[in-house]
Amino acid sequence: MKIGNSIRSARKAKGMTLEQLAHEVGTDAGNLSRFERGLQGASHDVLEKLMVVLNIELSSDQIADSNVSEPLPVKGQVPLISWVQAGCWSEVSDLYAVGDAELWLPCPVAHGPRTFALRVRGLSMYNPTERFSFKDGDIIFVDPDRPAIHKSLIVAKLTDTQEATFKQLIIEDSQRFLMALNPGWPDRIIRINGDAEICGVAIAKHEPLI
Structure with a gap:
């Protein structure tokens, strides 16, 4: 078993979240999430602490395969999640352990x-004549920790x-109102009071060229 899988299994067996471990x-x-998924290494100090806290032994082959001395340059990776997950994201305690991320x-x-x-999903935010336009299937990046201000694009x-x-x-x-960017969208503007929870602010759009 790969070292990341061993760490994840042991953590789950102890009922610990990524944040706790x-x-x-x-x-x-x-860092711990990327280490569990084999995308990043860990220092020898962290690796030793993991074995102590989780009360596990790792084979020499697992340690050799772990790239503990050279973390891989994958900082900034985020999960692509579903609309249902986005709606309850603030309630998720183990934010980096999204097992069913696409x-x-x-x-x-x-x-x-x-x-x-x-x-x-859909074309409510599609307006090609404006600076921002999003068609069905486009991918956006959403930051729950960024403050939402007037004219922010939000989930x-x-x-x-x-x-x-x-x-x-x-x-x-x-x-406060929620407005669709599509000028022809029915019920384009919806007034909200305490009946809406902002899940995050859209900060970027993913536009692959191939």
């Missing part, structure tokens, strides 16, 4: 540790649904 061994959840993508801009990617969840919606936030005095 990372705190115990002196690293962060992002894939992990490198975010092209600076972002917070809980950033995720989301595939746009929000209404209280009557567990799924998220992607819209532009409009703030006028003390009132």
